[in-house]
Amino acid sequence: MKKVNVVILVLLAVAFLIIIQRNLLSLSDFLHKEITHTGAILPFEAELSPDLRVEMERQGDEISVVMTAAEERLGAAVAAMHSIYQNTKANVVFTIVTLNDTVEHLKAWLSVPQLKSIKYKMVLFKTEMLIGKIPKNHQMMDATKPLTFARYYLPLYLPEVEKAIYLDDDVIVQGDIKELYETSIKPGHAAAFSDDCDSASTKGIIRGAGTQNNYIGFLDFKKEAIRHLGMRANTCSFNPGVIVANLTEWRNVNITGQLEHWMELNTREDLYSKTLAESITAPPLLIVFYKRHSALDPLWHVRHLGVTGAGNRFSPQFVKAAKLLHWNGHYKPWGRTSSFLDVWDRWFIADPMEKFHPVRRHTGEKLD
Numbered sequence: 001m002k003k004v005n006v007v008i009l010v011l012l013a014v015a016f017l018i019i020i021q022r023n024l025l026s027l028s029d030f031l032h033k034e035i036t037h038t039g040a041i042l043p044f045e046a047e048l049s050p051d052l053r054v055e056m057e058r059q060g061d062e063i064s065v066v067m068t069a070a071e072e073r074l075g076a077a078v079a080a081m082h083s084i085y086q087n088t089k090a091n092v093v094f095t096i097v098t099l100n101d102t103v104e105h106l107k108a109w110l111s112v113p114q115l116k117s118i119k120y121k122m123v124l125f126k127t128e129m130l131i132g133k134i135p136k137n138h139q140m141m142d143a144t145k146p147l148t149f150a151r152y153y154l155p156l157y158l159p160e161v162e163k164a165i166y167l168d169d170d171v172i173v174q175g176d177i178k179e180l181y182e183t184s185i186k187p188g189h190a191a192a193f194s195d196d197c198d199s200a201s202t203k204g205i206i207r208g209a210g211t212q213n214n215y216i217g218f219l220d221f222k223k224e225a226i227r228h229l230g231m232r233a234n235t236c237s238f239n240p241g242v243i244v245a246n247l248t249e250w251r252n253v254n255i256t257g258q259l260e261h262w263m264e265l266n267t268r269e270d271l272y273s274k275t276l277a278e279s280i281t282a283p284p285l286l287i288v289f290y291k292r293h294s295a296l297d298p299l300w301h302v303r304h305l306g307v308t309g310a311g312n313r314f315s316p317q318f319v320k321a322a323k324l325l326h327w328n329g330h331y332k333p334w335g336r337t338s339s340f341l342d343v344w345d346r347w348f349i350a351d352p353m354e355k356f357h358p359v360r361r362h363t364g365e366k367l368d
Contacts, residue, residue, distance in 0.1 A: 058089060058091045059091060060090065061091065062091050062092075063090050063093065063165070063177060064158055064165065065093070065094050065167060065177065066095045066097065066150075066154060066157060066158070066164055066166045067080065067081065067095075067096055067097070067166075067167050067168075067169060068096070068097045068125075068147040068148075068169060069096050069097070069098040069102055069147075069169065070099070070102065070147050070169070071105065073170075073332075073334075074102065074105060074109065074355075075334055075351060075356040076169040076332070076333075076334060077106075077169040078110070078348070079172065079344060079347040079348045079349070080169055080171050080172060080173065081094055081110075081118060081120075082347045082348075083172045083173045083174065083347040084177050085115075085118050087173055087174060087175060087176060088176045088177045090176065090178040090181070091119075092119065092177060093119045093120065094121075095121055095122075095157050095158060095164075096120055096121070096122050096123070097122075097124075097150040097157060098124065098147070099124065100124055103124075105353055105355065106122070108352050108353055109349070109351060109353070112349060115349065123157045125150055127146045130146055130149060132264060133260060133263035133264050133267065134263065135266075135267050135270075148281045151166045151240060151243060151285075152256055152260070152284075153256055154166060154247060155251050155256065156256075158247060161247055162246070162248045163181070163185075163245065164245050164247055165180060165243065165244055165245070166243040166245060167241070167243075168241035168242070170241075170306065170326065170332055170333070171241065171324055171325060171326045172324070172325045172343060172344055172347055173323070174323055174324065174325065175324065179300070180242075180244060180296070180323070180324070181244065183244045183296055183297070183300075184294065185244065185246045186294045188249070188292070189246065189292055189293055189294045190249040190253060190292075191245045191246065191255075191293050191294070192243070192244040192245075192294035192295060192296050193239065193242070193289070194238060194239050194295070194296045194298065194301035194303070195237075195238050195295055196214075196236055196237045196238060196239060197214075197236035214234045214236055214237055215231060215232070215233055215237055216234065216273065217237065218237060218273050218279060218283045219231075219273050219283055219286065220270070220272060220273050220274075221233045223269060223270070225271060229287065229290070231287075231290050237286055238285075238286070238293065239303055239326070240281065240282055241303065241326050241328055242296065242300065242324060242326065244296065258284075259284045259285065262283070262284040262287050262288065263284055266280075266284075297323075299322055299323045300323045300324050301326060302314070302319070302322035302323075302324065302325050302326065303325075303326035305325055305326060305333075306326075306328050306329030306330060306331045306332055306333075306338055307328070307329035307330070307331070308329075308330075308331070310329070310338075310339040311339035314339075314340075319340055325343065327344070333345075334348075334356075334358040334359070335358075335359055336359045336360050345358070
């Protein structure tokens with residue numbers, strides 16, 4: 001009888017262990033399915049790729065940054081985006097305005113390991129929008145220049161966005177772009193710019209024109225259409241290479257339509273000053289935003305690094321402290337004669353298609 005009881009107990013114990021094992025296996029399968037489906041549970045942090053870890057940190061509202069990408073200057077746009085992305089944990093989304101012949105090249109470049117986590121969308125710029133708005137014989141009508149007018153059409157690229165940043169491609173961002181995005185824009189203003197009188201260190205020397213930082217350098221005040229605006233010729237100008245835009249207000253007052261009006265009028269009446277003969281992008285903006293724009297922190301637009309003598313105008317300490325550097329002017333940091341090339345080189349990433357090569361001074365060698 002005792003042997004029978006022992007056998008029964010053994011069988012019960014075996015049955016119990018089998019049931020427990022099956023339940024544990026079922027629980028394991030259930031947990032595995034939940035992990036796979038939800039992605040919410042990761043057993044080891046070490047299994048996270050660097051890219052995934054970065055993306056998990058970049059939560060929150062999107063910060064829209066609009067840039068242009070011209071084929072001949074593509075390395076500039078890439079370096080600028082790289083500097084922005086690496087100096088912030090904000091959820092930055094780039095809108096890249098380009099031309100059709102640049103799309104595949106840019107896609108390949110943004111697929112390299114250092115850039116593949118960047119969020120972006122591309123928009124093709126319709127050059128036919130400029131027909132009748134730019135003098136036909138103007139030297140600015142070469143292959144890359146139409147993109148300089150992309151900033152006029154910001155709401156078209158971001159129809160659902162209320163606020164955005166526009167940046168020229170010849171910039172490097174050393175601060176957190178979120179700080180620039182949070183620039184306060186006054187009620188009734190559609191944008192914030194950097195006034196050219198905001199700091200003695202940011203006044204530019206324009207070829208043969210001396211210090212040029214007022215409206216008379218851009219507009220011909222002898223023309224009736226300009227005189228009737230009642231603008232003061234000595235009003236401080238601003239630089240449109242960095243714009244923080246309130247797109248809601250921009251749409252409400254039809255900034256784009258106003259800009260196009262002055263473009264068209266210029267083709268008939270030649271309203272722009274000859275002092276800065278190459279600037280046909282800034283004048284309409286100066287008119288439309290006359291005393292109707294907010295100001296940026298000067299350190300968020302340290303400019304004229306591409307102008308002769310910039311190396312003597314700015315100290316290395318000041319350049320290091322600047323939050324955004326702009327090589328506006330004739331001397332670009334992918335050429336051999338610009339100042340502070342080492343700062344730009346830090347963010348440049350070699351072109352995987354080997355079409356774009358910065359050229360360095362003295363040696364004439366291409367930077368790889």
